[in-house]
Amino acid sequence: xxxxxxxxxxxxxxxxxxxxxxxxxxxxxxxxxxxxxxxxxxxxxxxxxxxxxxxxxxxxxxxxxxxxxxxxxxxxxxxxxxxxxxxxxxxxxxxxxxxxxxxxxxxxxxxxxxxxxxxxxxxxxxxxxxxxxxxxxxxxxxxxxxxxxxxxxxxxxxxxxxxxxxxxxxxxxxxxxxxxxxxxxxxxxxxxxxxxxxxxxxxxxxxxxxxxxxxxxxxxxxxxxxxxxxxxxxxxxxxxxxxxxxxxxxxxxxxxxxxxxxxxxxxxxxxxxxxxxxxxxxxxxxxxxxxxxxxxxxxxxxxxxxxxxxxxxxxxxxxxxxxxxxxxxxxxxxxxxxxxxxxxxxxxxxxxxxxxxxxxxxxxxxxxxxxxxxxxxxxxxxxxxxxxxxxxxxxxxxxxxxxxxxxxxxxxxxxxxxxxxxxx
Amino acid sequence: xxxxxxxxxxxxxxxxxxxxxxxxxxxxxxxxxxxxxxxxxxxxxxxxxxxxxxxxxxxxxxxxxxxxxxxxxxxxxxxxxxxxxxxxxxxxxxxxxxxxxxxxxxxxxxxxxxxxxxxxxxxxxxxxxxxxxxxxxxxxxxxxxxxxxxxxxxxxxxxxxxxxxxxxxxxxxxxxxxxxxxxxxxxxxxxxxxxxxxxxxxxxxxxxxxxxxxxxxxx
Numbered sequence: 001x002x003x004x005x006x007x008x009x010x011x012x013x014x015x016x017x018x019x020x021x022x023x024x025x026x027x028x029x030x031x032x033x034x035x036x037x038x039x040x041x042x043x044x045x046x047x048x049x050x051x052x053x054x055x056x057x058x059x060x061x062x063x064x065x066x067x068x069x070x071x072x073x074x075x076x077x078x079x080x081x082x083x084x085x086x087x088x089x090x091x092x093x094x095x096x097x098x099x100x101x102x103x104x105x106x107x108x109x110x111x112x113x114x115x116x117x118x119x120x121x122x123x124x125x126x127x128x129x130x131x132x133x134x135x136x137x138x139x140x141x142x143x144x145x146x147x148x149x150x151x152x153x154x155x156x157x158x159x160x161x162x163x164x165x166x167x168x169x170x171x172x173x174x175x176x177x178x179x180x181x182x183x184x185x186x187x188x189x190x191x192x193x194x195x196x197x198x199x200x201x202x203x204x205x206x207x208x209x210x211x212x213x214x215x216x217x218x219x220x221x222x223x224x225x226x227x228x229x230x231x232x233x234x235x236x237x238x239x240x241x242x243x244x245x246x247x248x249x250x251x252x253x254x255x256x257x258x259x260x261x262x263x264x265x266x267x268x269x270x271x272x273x274x275x276x277x278x279x280x281x282x283x284x285x286x287x288x289x290x291x292x293x294x295x296x297x298x299x300x301x302x303x304x305x306x307x308x309x310x311x312x313x314x315x316x317x318x319x320x321x322x323x324x325x326x327x328x329x330x331x332x333x334x335x336x337x338x339x340x341x342x343x344x345x346x347x348x349x350x351x352x353x354x355x356x357x358x359x360x361x362x363x364x365x366x367x368x369x370x371x372x373x374x375x376x377x378x379x380x381x382x383x384x385x386x387x388x389x390x391x392x393x394x395x396x397x398x399x400x401x402x403x404x405x406x407x408x409x410x411x412x413x414x415x416x417x418x419x420x421x422x423x424x
Numbered sequence: 425x426x427x428x429x430x431x432x433x434x435x436x437x438x439x440x441x442x443x444x445x446x447x448x449x450x451x452x453x454x455x456x457x458x459x460x461x462x463x464x465x466x467x468x469x470x471x472x473x474x475x476x477x478x479x480x481x482x483x484x485x486x487x488x489x490x491x492x493x494x495x496x497x498x499x500x501x502x503x504x505x506x507x508x509x510x511x512x513x514x515x516x517x518x519x520x521x522x523x524x525x526x527x528x529x530x531x532x533x534x535x536x537x538x539x540x541x542x543x544x545x546x547x548x549x550x551x552x553x554x555x556x557x558x559x560x561x562x563x564x565x566x567x568x569x570x571x572x573x574x575x576x577x578x579x580x581x582x583x584x585x586x587x588x589x590x591x592x593x594x595x596x597x598x599x600x601x602x603x604x605x606x607x608x609x610x611x612x613x614x615x616x617x618x619x620x621x622x623x624x625x626x627x628x629x630x631x632x633x634x635x636x637x638x639x640x641x642x643x
Binding site: 127128129130151155156157201203225226227408409412413415416417418419420421423 | 472476494496500507634
């Protein structure tokens with residue numbers, strides 16, 4: 001039988017001859033969650049976006065955050081202070097080594113919010129260590145890594161939630177629900193807002209490497225190829241570089257918007273069968289004829305979307321359409337589509353409901369909304385589309401084998417070597 | 425092709441030396457960079473390009489960089505992408521001379537490529553603690569996932585140190601998936617039984633049990 005904290009306290013009290021008066025909060029009364037029922041959480045690579053996730057986790061009464069691993073001292077100290085301030089104690093530990101977090105048997109789950117280069121490898125290592133995983137997006141650098149991530153998580157039976165929180169944001173759920181319910185008629189086109197496609201191979205000028213206990217550059221790079229240190233990279237300006245940002249930046253928003261299109265088109269179990277780029281727009285087509293249009297959006301209203309806001313999506317059927325974006329708003333082709341009520345306004349970046357979904361699934365062992373299987377397919381779509389864009393020609397894709405059809409050139413772009421010894 | 429933009433000056437120079445097919449141009453350009461006094465960055469890029477566009481002609485130049493500081497992993501990215509058997513042979517040959525992370529990287533590349541011919545070499549590395557890459561060799565044997573590879577995994581599961589048993593157990597889960605996928609469910613089941621005996625508790629044991637249940641359900 002598992003020894004609970006309650007049993008332990010009682011046994012200890014009896015041993016010491018103390019009366020068994022136990023504070024109500026410890027037993028989970030008065031709204032508190034007993035320690036034995038809490039999910040013990042560790043963090044890996046929690047920077048600015050990760051701290052938004054962490055706030056959402058800390059707001060849940062059944063979470064106890066105990067340790068953060070980060071290769072940057074400033075970041076791990078910020079997290080330690082943030083957590084200790086929340087709990088009004090000094091219990092949060094910090095470390096440079098993610099292995100220390102993964103090696104703690106009391107930790108049930110991890111929040112992974114490193115840069116993209118580490119997401120899949122860290123998630124697989126966490127799965128091997130028996131941890132459940134909430135991982136920021138994009139979760140993979142390549143098609144192969146998307147497969148390895150899903151296979152690794154499923155192999156160890158872990159609960160995985162990608163940080164594609166829009167699956168649990170009200171207006172996006174409402175829009176996808178309209179599409180899936182048939183209220184828009186037969187869906188024929190889904191649109192995903194994406195950032196400008198880019199793939200820089202530049203190296204920033206070399207700067208002196210800090211001491212490893214300040215910034216561990218070798219670990220920061222991890223599985224990514226070596227290049228000389230420059231502080232811009234570790235200060236968050238690593239995006240846009242081929243070696244750190246997979247899929248020509250398409251997965252940056254595509255991890256959200258293409259994922260939502262897959263959901264709305266009832267295509268979570270498949271991918272388009274062809275991709276063809278036209279400048280910064282990529283046209284995909286599913287086997288059933290539904291079109292996936294990945295087109296520009298941005299922070300300044302680029303792309304002529306009806307609803308303002310970042311990460312827009314639009315779902316079109318033969319009887320109507322709906323659009324949603326991060327402002328929490330929706331637009332519809334007819335007011336009739338709102339007869340069942342409009343969703344509450346909620347920022348698209350708010351992870352609170354997504355985090356709750358994850359925690360509930362950690363307890364129930366059910367699959368959360370952005371589980372590893374939908375993540376696999378959604379990310380593969382992003383990567384495959386970006387390969388078509390890079391090649392500048394139409395590419396055909398087999399959703400079953402998850403490879404390009406009779407296209408050795410494209411298939412060679414499906415994986416990257418990992419820098420030794422950072423393999424999973 | 426957007427990906428070769430940075431190599432265009434070299435490509436133009438090379439194209440005047442004689443007629444080249446469209447497929448040969450990026451390879452020739454990248455090889456010219458590797459043969460030149462170009463800086464580290466340009467050579468790193470050339471290795472990556474050879475992973476996309478290189479053929480057997482690129483193998484010697486890439487293999488020569490497997491022991492080069494900062495370029496070894498880039499050279500592996502080139503060799504991992506070249507499907508020609510010459511790339512696998514070059515990686516196998518390098519096992520004899522490399523050490524440390526460079527050796528670990530090549531061991532991993534052989535696993536990624538599922539180089540069946542590398543199984544005997546990887547077996548030696550898995551059983552030879554002095555080379556320092558036993559765990560990596562076990563992982564690659566798991567990725568290769570043949571019956572021969574499984575034999576070495578079972579050997580370590582039966583008589584290895586605790587750390588190596590654990591590494592072999594994780595690798596065996598991957599190997600068992602390959603064996604089952606390729607029609608050898610019996611060998612997969614035996615391997616999973618060996619995992620359960622060697623590592624009876626923890627995440628890997630739970631995963632082995634789950635995999636065995638799936639195998640039984642398929643029968």
